[in-house]
Amino acid sequence: MVASVDGGAWGPDHRSGSINDAADWRVFRVLRALADVVLVGAGTARAEGYTALDRPRGLGHLHPRPLELAVVTRSGRVPPVLARGDRPPLVLTGPAGADTARGDVPADRVVVVGHDPADGEEGAPDDAVDLAAGLAELARRGLGRVLAEGGPTLLGDLLAADLVDELCVTTAPSLVGPGPGRIVAGAGPATTPRAVRLAHLLHSPTSRPGSPAGTTVARWLVPIG
Ligand SMILES: NC(=O)c1ccc[n+]([C@@H]2O[C@H](COP(=O)([O-])OP(=O)(O)OC[C@H]3O[C@@H](n4cnc5c(N)ncnc54)[C@H](OP(=O)(O)O)[C@@H]3O)[C@@H](O)[C@H]2O)c1
Structure with a gap:
């Protein structure tokens, strides 16, 4: 999943492609290469x-x-x-x-x-x-080996059913404002915060031309059960 710094899961065109960049794409390709x-x-x-x-x-x-x-x-x-x-x-x-x-x-x-x-x-x-x-x-x-690529409603349901063991989240160095949803969606109240553990953190010093650099890609371990 990819989110802007202010938590938006997509850009003005309602696609995540408008907020991701080469660093996100690179990790995305590796995840696809490894999944069944x-x-x-x-x-x-x-x-x-x-x-x-x-x-x-x-x-x-x-x-x-x-x-x-x-x-x-x-x-x-x-x-x-x-x-x-x-x-x-x-x-x-x-x-x-x-x-x-x-x-x-x-x-x-x-x-x-x-x-x-x-x-x-x-x-x-x-x-x-x-x-x-x-x-x-x-x-x-x-x-x-399942790679869930979203969207936010499916991710919310998978998390609620305790079926996610890792979350790879790219933070794109951009702000998209209050319109777009988050990377997790669905009905229901806020839940008690669950602790997750950082396993990897990658930082890309470069980004798309004309925009600020600094994409981070984190791999978080989610405890099951
Ligand atoms: N930032 C990111 O990393 C990222 C990743 C993926 C997508 N997105 C963006 O997210 C937006 C779409 O959001 P969304 O929440 O609508 O996506 P979504 O979860 O892919 O789509 C919701 C639809 O998927 C089906 N669905 C999802 N969870 C289900 C479940 N537990 N059981 C049965 N069916 C289920 C249903 O389809 P039916 O209507 O056919 O029943 C539901 O209407 C798009 O703008 C997309 O670009 C962002």
Whole structure:
């Protein structure tokens, strides 16, 4: 995830691309090179125009398998550019989104992981996606190293479900004002602060031409449980 110094998760064009820079991109490429699968919310897939993913050029030797993409969606609506492509993504959805998703991508690419009221999850809406079950199914398919690229709603849900063990956060040397949201979104009250531990901190002395330098990229360890 990338944020401006004043906490904005995107720029005026509603894309994170307008606040990130070469230093962020460099780390982003390495993370993609090491992951089995990129997990992304459908909102981000739409906003950022995701297409089928390839290993970053020049880093293919770091991983033996093609990079998979998995889209999380309640509605089951897969962005058309992904649905029409020759490498459709995996789609993690709940019972309410299953038929729509199966209309967009082959059935074996649809992972239906709803909350089962029989498991004491009474009251969970039938469009809810059980993210823990989704990650377990990805692991069963050999996709255990998951790179969640957002967006803020998905990250908020993953954190709330205690499913995030590391957070890589770039702070871009810019201010975007009060409009944009933060890197975490969703309903619910503020939670008691949880301690995270700094594992790496990278600093880039250069930035995009004409803007102040000083991008930092931090890797934070998040205690689970
Ligand atoms: N700063 C950054 O690092 C960063 C990273 C990524 C994205 N962004 C920006 O964030 C903005 C989008 O924000 P967003 O919060 O709307 O993104 P998002 O989380 O990708 O999208 C929300 C949508 O994704 C699906 N979704 C997310 N969590 C879900 C869950 N737990 N269960 C089921 N479906 C889930 C739903 O899709 P359906 O509507 O299909 O049900 C939901 O409407 C864009 O402007 C993007 O550029 C910033």
